[in-house]
Amino acid sequence: MTISDYENLLKRIEDKLGGSNMKSSSRFELPTVDVMWEGQKTFLRNFSEFPKALRREPDKVLQYLSKEFAVPAERLGDSAMFVGRRAPDDFTRLFEIYVKDYLQCPTCKSPDTKILKENRISFLICEACGAKSTLKGKYA
Numbered sequence: 001m002t003i004s005d006y007e008n009l010l011k012r013i014e015d016k017l018g019g020s021n022m023k024s025s026s027r028f029e030l031p032t033v034d035v036m037w038e039g040q041k042t043f044l045r046n047f048s049e050f051p052k053a054l055r056r057e058p059d060k061v062l063q064y065l066s067k068e069f070a071v072p073a074e075r076l077g078d079s080a081m082f083v084g085r086r087a088p089d090d091f092t093r094l095f096e097i098y099v100k101d102y103l104q105c106p107t108c109k110s111p112d113t114k115i116l117k118e119n120r121i122s123f124l125i126c127e128a129c130g131a132k133s134t135l136k137g138k139y140a
């Protein structure tokens, strides 16, 4: 079987599975961003819900947000503080990118993945289809 045969077969299987079925397995539900401002600081009050939902280290998730916003950030219990004012949509957008770059399997789009480090290179291991892919994100 050639690669293109294999791809055709996959495509046929995908078509058979149908839209609704694919949707529920590929759509990842993020918690709703709960933001509060105090002076020139932004508090993401339910920060701890995100690493839980994403199944990633809270420190890694915070580091990602801090780097992407290019501001210092700090964890305060369940919440996280960011220097500067940020809209809830800014967080939502970053989390959506996070899901694409750090979570979603490029092969089957499943969010059930884990990160494996080998020789300082991070790989995404898919628990649904077993695919091993290089990680798109930089802050794993």
Ligand SMILES: [Zn+2]
Pocket (backbone or CB within 6 Å): 105, 106, 107, 108, 109, 110, 126, 127, 128, 129, 130, 131
């Ligand atoms: Zn997969």
